[in-house]
Amino acid sequence: MGRGRRDKVLLTIEQRRRLENISRNGYAPAKKILHARVLLMCDEGEQAIDKWTDEGIALALNLHRNTVGRIRKRYLTQGEEPALNRKLRKKPPTPPKIDGATEAQIIAMCCSDPPEGRADWTIRLLTSELKKRRVVTEISRETVRRTFKKNQLRPWKVKRFCIPERDLARFVAQMEVILDLYCSSHCRDQPLICMDEASVQLLDHLYKPIKMQPGQDQKEDYHYTREGTQALFMFFDPNAGWRRVSNRDHRSRVDWAEEIRQLLDVDYPHALKVKLVCDNLNTHNIASLYEAFPADEAHRLARRLEIYHTPRNGSWLNVAEIELSILTKQCLARRISSPEKLEKKLKAWEQERNKTASQVIWHFSTPDARVKLKHLYPVFEEEEMADSNAPN
Structure with a gap:
């Protein structure tokens, strides 16, 4: 074969071995394998068996002659790696x-x-509004979506949180009282009881639902009838794992006082004093006892009751809310048509729940609050500024 080229490619033994491995292993990109074969065929060193021209290489590998020339020239001017790897287009x-x-x-x-x-x-709404208000003449929803993603905008998502009251000193004072109460030990003569209230709407089916069968889900009609509302009173002993829930037509002072009398005389008749944790409703105080009962009876009950109020916007400190949440998921997530049926279902849930005696073990203490909730302490910033300005 005729030579037909000026510059010679002279590969070392190590280069030929490396190029042969690339051309045979099958794991490299197709372009890299092809360029390795071109360099092997361009080799004119001592290890080369045949001497190939650019035309012969192009014909054998189904390439254009100029492609072979460019690969050979790139090897001679830039080295092995640029000749093997495909040149990226800018x-x-x-x-x-x-x-x-x-x-x-x-x-x-x-x-x-x-x-x-x-x-x-929404992305669709914002896109149309941008055109309608002539902010832009033309824009796609994808451009708006990328703008949302770039600036971390999620208008369809709302985070809910509870803002502490403005009187931070009062908030942290009441919070620490509750935290110390949870972390203290309580005997049977002075139990710790948490109570909370909720309301439930009574609903009845307008059409009888179809029960579930194999291969068929339960079906119920969207239409329903409203049958009124009921107030729920939850009493929970987190240390003993005992709870009682009852329903009433109202949640007035008298209703709360009657529930307290049942707690003291029926549920805990031998307790010398009951420590009651409840929220800051105007019905949750000793005055409700005097409104519901004669003075002697109210005084008798008040002497056995010690009330601890959670701070405003601090209902997370009341563990009775945990039991109400469980009650809602396990028992109330359905249509209940009458107060009698509600009472029956509440008693069944209460008995089954008390069999397990599920407790709440409270770990969050006052020292933890002073670290994790230090932004709520009004004097904390002044102490930090004083420490930072103090001489070393």
């Missing part, structure tokens, strides 16, 4: 679809109130 930078001013308007509109009649912004 793509021209894509101009942004929207500029900074338009993006700022999209963010401002997304953070504003949605149009009248809409609960929140």
Whole structure:
């Protein structure tokens, strides 16, 4: 064969072994394998068996002659790696679809109130509003979605939280009283009881539901009838794992006082004093006993009752809420049509729940609160500033 080329490719033994491994292993990219074969056929060193021209290599590998020449020239000028790997094409930078001013308007509109009649912004709604208000003449929903993602905007998601009251000193004072109470030991003569209230709506089926069968889910009609509401009173002993829940037509002072009398005289008749944790409703005080009963009876009950109020916006400190949440999921997540049926189902749940004697073991203490909730302590910032200004 004729030579037909000026520059020679001279591969060492190690280079040939490496290129042969690449061309045979089958794991490298197809372009890299092809370029390795081209370099092996271009070799004119002592290890080369045949001498190939560019035309012969191109014909054997089904390539153009100029492609073979470019690979050989890249090896001679730049080295082995640039000759093996495919040269990446530099793509021209894509101009942004929207500029900074338009993006700022999209963010401002997304953070504003949605149009009248809409609960929140959606990508489709915001895209149409941008065109309607002539912020842009043309924009796609994908561009709006990328703007949301870039700026971490999620208008369809709402986080709920409880803001402590403005009087932080009062909040932390009441909080520490409750925390110390939970972390203290309690005997049978002075039990710790947590109570909370809730309301439930009574609903009845307009049409009889169809029961579940193999291969068929239970079905019930969307229509229902309202049968009134009931007030729930939950009493929970977190140390003994005992709870009692009852339903009443109202949640007045008299209702609360009657529930307290049942707690003291029926549930804990031998207790010298009951420590009651409840929230800050105006019915949860000793005055309700005097409104419901004669003075002698109210005084007798009040002497055996010690009330601890959770701070405002601090209902998370009342563990009775845990039991109410479990009650809602396990028992009340269905339609109940009458107070009698509700009472029957509550008693069945109460008996089954008391068999397990599930307790609540409280670990969050006052020292923990002073670390994790230090932003609630009004004097904390002054102490930190004094420490930072103190000489070393």
